Amino acid sequence: MLSAALRGELVKILGKGNVSFEREALVSYSYDAMNRKYPPDGVAFPGGAGDISRILKMANRENFPVVPRGAGTGFTGGSLPIEGGLTLSLERMRNIREIDAENLTADVEPGVITGDLQAEAESRGLFYPPDPTSVKFSTIGGNIAENSGGPRAIKYGVTRDYVLGLEVVMPTGEIVFTGTRKTLKGVVGYDLTRLIVGSEGTLGVVTRAFLRLLPLPPAQKTMLITFKSLEDAAGAVSSIINAKIVPATLEIMDSVCLRCVEEYVKAGFGGVEAVLLVEVDGREDGVGADVEDIRRISTENKAVGFRVASTKNEVKDIWRVRRNVSPSLNRVRPNKLNEDVVVPRSRLVELVRGIRGIAETRGVLIASFGHAGDGNIHVNVMFDKTNADETGRGEDAVKDIFELTLSLGGTISGEHGIGIAKLPYLSMELTPDTIEVMRKIKRTLDPNGILNPGKIFSKERSPGYI
């Protein structure tokens, strides 16, 4: 609980309209896409790094947790105040301060919605590639905290690859600048920028980000390719890569996804067992040649359908299939555990086959789709949480999937992070020595354990706040 005195001090720091202790606000800020509720004891809406610095110094002095929050679209509970305390919503800090077309950089505040930055960049012929599926809602600050990926990672990398420098308020309140503002290169001291990226809001609060932009590719082509077997689709993925084509997007959907989405959008997938969604971009001539190469490769891999979108609406139609997979699954079972394992691309067939086996053994429905091009598959274990037995079998299936993934040389999270959802599984992937190195860093930068406590690692020390 935050005492009346502490509440008063927060009001003094932030101004009256910028902090709330009302029940409605606390409930509104109690959940993320993981769908578990942890109401904070207060919600602050800071206007800048100075506010946040003062709040963090106060939190260290008074020993209460502070949990930064973007749009709350995360899947692993990164923004949930599981020990209560103060939620720091960065939604007021949402200025795009500058788009610099000559240096190909952007200077943005953390509350900027990623899709808004993309649109603004595109209107100037520029391109911000990272595109998590939540792109219309999630914020740059949240994307940085989670090192968000998305379908374009195969060609363009992830959020980390577009962060040049950061203004960060450290857990103890110091405002520091990391990295560079407008240059790609810079090796002065340790790479604090990338230590902060992906640290899930546990090592600092990002208050300003200098991002790298690219020139917008002049042409783009979108293809939907259907196969009668998963093996054929996976074969096509390998052949495309081996032909030295680097698609901007190379997505796969398995038969369970196709059954669900078929009911939902009537895409005409009768008899189809796997679908690839491929996008290529670049110069007009090169893109045309890529499409022809991919058409030939698809035929060689026994594709039964090959569609190239020739209008913007056709592109939308193709993406509608992919974007409706997730909602359509919810119509089959009310709940799902949405994992984001990654395996080396060459092990994709083994992964998806193994997952089918697990679904059978555990008696649960599992739908797999995602980023075949980089081996990052979203595995959706579906269940009804009012059914304790089914829920238990679903949880067992998740553990099986993680074991399978690691045995194939993969990783248990490609883009969602650990948060609280995968915390119990962390030691399946990392050794105690590796975890201890990470905890040493956390302890030295946040000695009182006040910033986003209880995330990533099992609990180290409590701020003793109740």
Place this chain on the structure above:
Amino acid sequence: MLSAALRGELVKILGKGNVSFEREALVSYSYDAMNRKYPPDGVAFPGGAGDISRILKMANRENFPVVPRGAGTGFTGGSLPIEGGLTLSLERMRNIREIDAENLTADVEPGVITGDLQAEAESRGLFYPPDPTSVKFSTIGGNIAENSGGPRAIKYGVTRDYVLGLEVVMPTGEIVFTGTRKTLKGVVGYDLTRLIVGSEGTLGVVTRAFLRLLPLPPAQKTMLITFKSLEDAAGAVSSIINAKIVPATLEIMDSVCLRCVEEYVKAGFGGVEAVLLVEVDGREDGVGADVEDIRRISTENKAVGFRVASTKNEVKDIWRVRRNVSPSLNRVRPNKLNEDVVVPRSRLVELVRGIRGIAETRGVLIASFGHAGDGNIHVNVMFDKTNADETGRGEDAVKDIFELTLSLGGTISGEHGIGIAKLPYLSMELTPDTIEVMRKIKRTLDPNGILNPGKIFSKERSPGYI
């Protein structure tokens, strides 16, 4: 000094032929490209992570410095044992363990020479882009320690962008694995991989690296473009970027460089004040179109010469100009301070003009060349170190250049690191709070300060070793 007992223990750990205390060895391992001599008290040639772990545990127990070393091609003293102790030469660990063409990855030991990895990758139609000028001698381990760049960074990024995961021996001897082996994505815990990259051998010893490869671009074109003024050349750089062409290389040489190199290679640069070396790569058709676009842009920016290499020998000829700049400078003055400042690309003309002013004010000769495409310029302040007055003016000029660079929104090191050479200037760029965050990380991971002490930061604590 290493006592007889310690020497005996090291011989026991490494085997007799794999550690030396002979004067000749100590002298051979006493310098790098910075050209200052600090002989170690012993040189160890470990065969793997186990050896290194045992040595580091012993060093912590016995309080002696350990300094990892690749090929010793660094410019800032990163591999110099400035406090004596044991040099850890990684030259025995030089296996390319695997090139995985399907997953586009390599698994290499730190002593692999970067050029050898490039050649091995290219022989399989693959591509390892980072190419510091030292590429024929420097090692992957050294490149990782310094986060090496090179001319291709504008399109392909730097070493950091190609490191997927690392096996690292921590300063206290634990062997940890960071990141991923064969996947682009992976967000499990903090990004220790990139904390190690660029840490200049102060946070751990890399014993194995999993690297990302690309498909080798099928076509490449190399151009040499001459201008009568620096402003025209810089205008062409901006126009190329604004035209949304992303060259693989975009190098500039100023008039001082051209005078020196002209004497050396007779390139026919009479009346030329600036030269651009441009390379484009990609699909054959796209590359041809790029060349035509760049030709048009060059004409618009008053280029006086435009040469496209049409044979491999012509490509070599063009690169011979660029590669001979550095050696040709040494014929003019015997010594040089080789800096690697970076400014936002749009400030390039201001930087080079400012440097001319500094050269005039300080009465020293300064030659500038380098990576115009990413704003990373190698500024060579030339002097004769037997002339104390000229040496002093050269050092003053370096400080002026750093001040100018920072005032233009740049950074004092793009690829060489801090080491001991730039240590006195660190606080010009970083605030005390930022430096303190870095030192906290160093102290928590290397509490006895035994790994590569005295680098990057001014001295924190001595291991008390004499």
